[in-house]
Amino acid sequence: MKMELDITKDDLPLMANTSHMLVRHYVLDLNVDLKSHVIDGTIVLFFDTDSSCRKGDSEQVEEACHSQSDGTCCIQAPEACYVPVPNASACSTKSGCNDFAVCGKGENDTSDKNGSHGNKELASGISSSKNCCDIEIHGSEDFLLVLDCCDLSVLKVEEVDVAVVPGIDKFTSSAKLMDASKDPRDLRNQIVHELVTLPADHWKEQLQFYRLCSQAPACGELLFVTGTWSLEIRKAGVQLPKDFPHAIRIYYKTKPEGKSLSWTTDQCDRPCVYTAGSPINNRALFPCQEPPVAMSTWQATVRADACFVVLMSGENVAEPTESEEGVLNWFYYVTMPMPASTFTIAAGCWAEVKRKTCATDVQRNDGLFPLLSKADVRLLEQTCGHLPYPCRFQDPAATSQVVIPHRVFAPQCLKKSCEEVLLQLIPQCLSAAYDLLGTHPFPRLDVLIVPPNFSSLGMASPHIIFMSQSTLSGGSHLCGTRLCHEIAHAWFGLAIGARDWTEEWLSEGFATHLEDAFWSAAQQLSSDEAKEQQDLKAVLRWQRLRDEVQNSEGDLQVLRPKKENTGKASESGAAVIKHGLNAEKVFMQVHYLKGYFLLRSFAGKAGEAAYFAFLKKFVRAFHGQLILSQDFLHLLLSDIPQLKRYGLSVENIFQKWLDCTGIPKLSPDQLVLLLECLLEKKTLCSKTLECLQKTYHLREQDAEVRHRWCELVIKHKYTAGYVDIEKFLKEDQAMGVYLYGELMVNEDAKQQEIARKSFATTRDQMDASSAKVVAEMLF
Secondary structure: OOOOOOOOOOOEEEOOOOOOOEEEEEEEEEEEEOOOOEEEEEEEEEEEOOHHHHHOOOHHHHHHHOOOOOOEOOEOOOOEOEEOOHHHHHOOOOOOOOOOEEOOOOOOOOEOOOOOEOOOOOHHHOOOEOOOOOHHHHOOOOOEEEEEOOOEEEEEEEEEOHHHOOOHHHHOOOHHHHHHOOOHHHHHHHHHHHHHOOOHHHHHHHHHHHHHHHOOOEEEEOEEEEOOOEEEEEOOOOOOHHHOOOEEEEEEEEOOOOOOEEEEEOOOOOEEEEEOOOOOOOOOOOOEOOOOOOOEEEEEEEEEEOOOEEEEOOOOOOOOEEEEOOEEEEEEEEEEEEOHHHOOEEEEOOEEEOOOOOOOOOEEOOOHHHHOOHHHHHHHHOOOOOOOOOOHHHOHHHHOEEEOOEEEEEOHHHHHHHHHHHHHHHHHHHHHHHHHHOOOOOOOEEEEEOOOOOOOOEEEEOOEEEEOHHHHOOOOHHHHHHHHHHHHOOOEOOOEEEOOOOOOHHHHHHHHHHHHHHHHHHOOOOHHHHHHHHHHHHHHHHHHHHHHHHOOOHHHHOOOOOHHHOOOOOOOOOEEEOOOOOOOHHHOOHHHHHHHHHHHHHHHHHOHHHHHHHHHHHHHHHOOEEEOHHHHHHHHHHHOHHHHHHOOOHHHHHHHHHOOOOOOOOOHHHHHHHHHHHHOOOOOOHHHHHHHHHHHOHHHOOHHHHHHHHHHHHHOOOHHHHHHHHHHHHHOHHHHHHHHHHHHHOOOHHHHHHHHHHHHHHHHHOOHHHHHHHHHHHO
8 A cells, every 4th residue: 555644744653663573572671760750661572473474485575575765655764863974975776885873973983883773862853954864875685673753862773692691591492493403593583472472371470581682682773764663674684584584672861842741739739640541642642653553561670769650551569679779669461462552651649548437348159050041151152353462352351350359549638538439430341341341451550649630531541541530620510421421431442453443433432432331230220221321422413513613623533544554554564644643633522422323223223232232252263362343243243133124334424423423313203312312401592592493493393393393482581583483383283282282381381372373373274182181271
């Protein structure tokens, strides 16, 4: 696929060439300095090449995997921190000049005789010379590894000699490794391949060897170029991904202005830092492969002053150890492969909020099989469709865990509010989620009240949820609904992710719809009470969606903006997130609301019981995987065939909901429901009623819809709509009797005059029974 990208616009580039090499694991070793607003340290990346690149013998594959000498799929080469050395003008593309020099005022060439950089920091040269790195000049035959990177000072990149790790010989006994042992490069790469492909039940051993390998000495520095959006790395003479080092170590540090991190103070005026859910994700925190397809695991050791608590996406509860006086080490790991964008960290003077009672946080269903249906038990016995990892859906103990272990952290001054509101709600909301969707995808949960500068009410990441302090006041409703929304992301957004980030509705639409179901269950509402609450929420959301559609660009209202190109990337794997940097889009809710109404319509047509039974089945089939809209829709229409009776197909759902601007046209029944919900509201202003009529063309609808519209006009004394009442009483006499009573009950002189005038005009045409009933109302 040819890909044109102009990074001066609002599209977000994903530069990593994931079609050639995939990161399978990250090992981070970081220091957090809250005074200087810098995180520094190392990251070791363990790669594997995909099947097409491992073939290696095909001329076509060699051609595809070479450095993109004409630019990566039409993407302009980034601005770089190196320029050719003084004699580079004598070099041509054919000569394959390998020399680089530091770009920046007064800086000397720090390259060694092989063209590799030394330890000297090169941050001053980043992005300082436009187009000063033409890939062709530096040897078009060398393979380039491209990572997503922004606002980082990269100091050094080196190959890790995993072959010298003590005990690594247990990975060198296979026939492939015996053959590879003749070439040290092949041996190192094959060892990494054996390590990243260890069976899931060897995960503890795997983590241990990742740690040991990350600490191994270097066996050569690598050439690198840092651009606006990427870090490009090469090894002289290496032309194919399969021959490129599969374990590399990068020394780097963040910049205070980097947008992946928010350096601020908490509500107690103490310094803190956290990943704030930036549109650029984590590329200003560590060099990584950002495209969702780069599903990886990670482990991290983070050092901070002893007065700070470090929270992170991790399956374990970190137990800090002292590394030096006044400094603590925090270690976390993740064994479930996920996109690097889901990595989250927060460091601050957080206090844990604990219950005063001794009640346990963990609830289990010890009678597992009585709770699970026979169909659920059969699902438990099925194999999973994801990459191998220690999966909770295959663990009977995990599948019976109704409420997973959880903790709450907050600044000291908010502990009491958290104890009174948030802490009480978590078990209820987790239990409600389990009842509807089954197995919790993650083994534990931390909830952190983040600083006031947080731009959202909540944000979910693996094993941790950030919540705004705004959710703690005014009772439990806002806190409960937001908590339910973020808990829903454990299934939709994290355990099941969108293969193309432009399909945000697959995360936010699902979380918004599930939020209502979870919260109703958490409150233990009756079915009638739940319906009433959810219908009212639907009305409010419809008004919000309508207002947003009327006041935003059409392009931003499309749930599948890339349409038939959704999920496609360039030959190298590079892609763009359409409108990913658009400042307006950050505050829009169209992906939440339009997706919500689509799912609500499915549940309404299928029946909630059938719909949620299907959703549990879908989670079981697709957890740990990335999906596109059609994956969900195909299985939905296959599993609930009665939906096809409504004329639904994947193609018309795309056409009417996902690929178009604006709000889908409502059916008469949906309009009746909307108007009936509005009738429950005490007040609606004239402007709202005018907008309602213009948006849905209520005067042109069927009699059922117009009857509800007339009721709204009467209730809110909307004088511009009185003509609609007069017309209805004249032309729809069979349905107008009730309206006479409404006009009289309101005790409004103008409305009573309309009733009497209309009756006088139509009385002789009415049947005797109707005329008698109306006359008794009026006189």
